[in-house]
Amino acid sequence: MITEHVMTDEHNHGTHDTPGSWNGAAEPFKASYGKLMMWYFLLSDAFTFAGFLISYGALRLSMPSWPLPDFVFSTLPGGITHAPLIFVTIMTFVLILSSVTMVRAVQEGHRGNQSGVVKWMFFTIVGGLIFLGCQAWEWTTLIKGESMTVWTNPFGRHIEDGVYLEGDGHDIKAGQAFTVGAPYLIHYHDGHYNQLKYKNSAGEVKEQAFGPKAFGALFFFITGFHGFHVFSGVVFLLIIMLNAMTGLYQNRGNHYEMVEKIGLYWHFVDLVWVFVFLVFYLL
Amino acid sequence: MLNYEESKKVVFKGLILLAVVTLIEVAIALIGNGHIIEGMHWPKWLMYPLMISLSLYKAYFIVYEFMHMRYEVRGLSLSVLMPTVLLVWGLIAFANEGMHWNTSRAQIKEKNAIGLKSDGQSSKSSSEIHSSEVPATEAPATH
Amino acid sequence: MAALTHLEEEKLIKEQGYNDHFYDHHHGDKHQMGFITKYIFCQDHKIIAKQFLITGIIWAIIGAAMSVIFRLQLGFPEADMAWLRPFLGKWIVVNDDGIGSLDPNFYYALVTMHGTIIVFFVLTAGLSGTFSNLLIPLQIGARDMASGFLNMLSYWFFFLSSVIMLASLVLSTGPFSGGWTAYPPLSALPQASQGSGTGMTLWLISLTFFVVSVLLGGVNYITTILNLRTKGMSMWRMPLTIWAFLITAIIGLLSFPVLVAGFLLLMFDRGMGTSFYLSEIFIGGQALDNVGGSPVLFQHLFWFLGHPEVYIIILPAMGLVSEILSVHSRKPIFGYKAMVFSMLAIAFLSFIVWAHHMFMAGVNPFISNFFVLFTLIIAVPSAVKVFNWIATLYGGNVRFNSASLFAIGFVSMFISGGLTGIFLGNSTIDIQQHDTYFVVAHFHIVMGIAAFFGMFAGIYNWFPKMYGRFMNETLGQIHFWGTLIGAYLIFGPMHYIGLAGVPRRYFRFDSFETFKQFDALNQFITVCAIIVFALQILFVVNFFYSIWKGKKVTSKNPWESNTLEWTTPIKPGHGNWEGNIPTVNRWPYDYGKDGVDFIPQIKPLAEGEQHSELHQ
Structure with missing residues (x-):
């Protein structure tokens, strides 16, 4: 690389170039076209996700109430409930870990260490698969266990103070009082949703209302779209790992650039998760 | 550019940093919503900016260290990062629109309720609720 | 020297x-020996450019022919259209007296398809696709695009999208008919209208492939311009064409994904029964249980692309025109850097003004103020460009040939259309003008005709490079003068009837007492439209004739x-x-x-x- 630069400088010695003008036949961004393309693809993909998340924001703000995330996401495998946000924190750790192993794979690639690349890519794939497994479990719990679908959202929040007139056999007992903003889950029994009756402070008897439909649909849609990115990332990682094993990239002699490119993609998936995690689980 | 040993260190520092920041975020969510200390609730204006800025910090770290943006040419990082500024106005406009749908829906509901009532007997309540919006409350009466 | x-x-x-x-x-x-690798699955940018151009021309003929049919309907609603039966089949309803008339459903389909085809297939793929491919490697001194393979894929995704759209035209229920903007609920509920079923599904699939094509092309154009310039070709030595293509590609790369986001949500509303865009809808007195969405959300997502799309169309034309005006007036372009910075400013502003298309859709009047402000600021860089084009021509030794005439025509159209844009950018005036023929006239002049003029100028100018022959100059001049005068005669009167309140997208006006007085004007517009269409056929004949028989370079x-x-x-x-x-x-x-x-x-x-x- 260095000798190349010296040569181009010498070559241009005779011509009258304006100061600072680029002298061609080199890469002004010091990056190959493939890497640049990956960056710009990720930029445009970021705008797709931004479109989704901004739509999420608009729909959420257009609703009088929105489900409380640490109430909705509070189950763990093994029948543990009331463990708010623990499972998703584990999922996030898995994704961060797989990002870290990916960085290691890229670093080994820069050193030209074939076995190192393969090893760390393998760990990355495992991380991706665990994340996908976690997501599958989370979806199953929401759909099967709590009966949330893209059409119906049983997670609501009270918009007034009141007292329950009946219990649901889970957490709510008849006579229990609640305040504005208290979250609730409408349980699904024997083919129908059991909306509990309550009396508000004005003395009117009402039923628990369903939460905003958009919550379920947006959750499944946006995490699904992210999950699809993780899945395709795993597929690409697998292909590239196999190629690396055959020594294909070693022979190309470009410091495992393909690994670097898929690395960018993988970190991007992690990056998107930062924001999905923020808007769905934290805010 | 860092050498191999240095960059290896950066990676594991990064792992710890991201993990800690994530834990802090979750802790804010749990403490602020009263899961750790019974009855303790932090106001949203405190929690939201904190969690949003921590997430932005995580994003910054992933892009700058893991995706190696720090070591790229300035032109490349500018060409990728500058366009995201366009999203700021999008965010403001969409959020504002969302809140507008919320209030206008509530207004329509209120007006419908008033309209139904004034068709019946109690016209008193309508003037109480919406004395400022005379045309809206009078419209059903003229029909 | x-x-x-x-x-x-x-x-x-x-x-x-x-x-x-x-x-x-x-x-x-x-x-590259065989026919297939040389002309079909070709990775050479010059061949791909020709593929884009010829596909674009075919679509332009289809799109323009559609406009002639619905102009006939508007100008002569009583006329016998039975002669169109061989083309339109059952969409021409023949009564007992043997008089054929256009099916109103198909009228809407025609309007919708005319918009979709011209905006996306002709003025995006046909214009930017053709000239970005042709000129980027040639003008920056590169052997080919950064990735010839992705470039080839870009064309074939466009082709696939074309085939799907073409298939939707011959459906028994007709193509989508809810307007090219595809607003829900007409686009979200398959039962909403005839075209909302399969027609809309195909429309969505087709445009999704189209976006893939644009993105593949876009990353390629950007990386090629950044990475493959020849020695000495610094950014400030690039022709303005290249600057225009670069900025166009960036706009496309950032705005089309948001449209995809909107489309995917729409697909879920259609296929899965979600309610992102639907709320409180009644069909046949029955309330649907879709609650909580907002149709305005789709409009926001659509116009977040839709407005930048306008500049995706006009910027390449601006680049071509800048280059052609300079060459044919034998003068340096006036204010080169000002041209670049104004294009950058336009690109930036294009992303923050989208809601000016939606003032009447129930957008918060408070936020509308900002959209008005940003919109009116666009007049500044646009005026800078117009001033520079005129200053380039001023005192020049201008060669009036087809290419330069069309470039000058572009400037004329851009000024005329831009002026009415200032009217429409005001939310208060828009209350009166929204959805009238004033809007139709405005955008047809400023982005339709103007962009076509830029494209024609480009074709006449670079035809020798593409095919090694010249196009016929006499036919070119006839084409230019006829189209210039014809376009003003079509769209000038439209401003007038628009100001009088005649709404767009109506099937016929003769049953409205208020609009009857414009019958003669509507007939006049239709006649002009037919003449202009005939002139475009003349251009197509000239184009294909010259490929084989034109004067050799x-x-x-x-x-x-x-x-x-x-x-x-x-x-x-x-x-x-x-x-x-x-x-x-x-x-x-x-x-x-x-x-x-x-x-x-x-x-x-x-x-x-x-x-x-x-x-x-």
């Missing part, structure tokens, strides 16, 4: 150019132009330059400098000569 002779030019490239060892690996055109540089594409052989093969790649020593607009008519970019500075770009 004098202009270069061809021999001097070749000597320069040989001595000063650099050898990228291209011909050590490839053997020029010889490695005898010199490498027929327009005496400075840019690099005219240093290639008359019919460049794969790899564009036969030997070395030329290096660049100056900016592309040294026309009339120090008394020399033109100095190509490859010529080194003379002793004591100053760089022209330093004074910009």
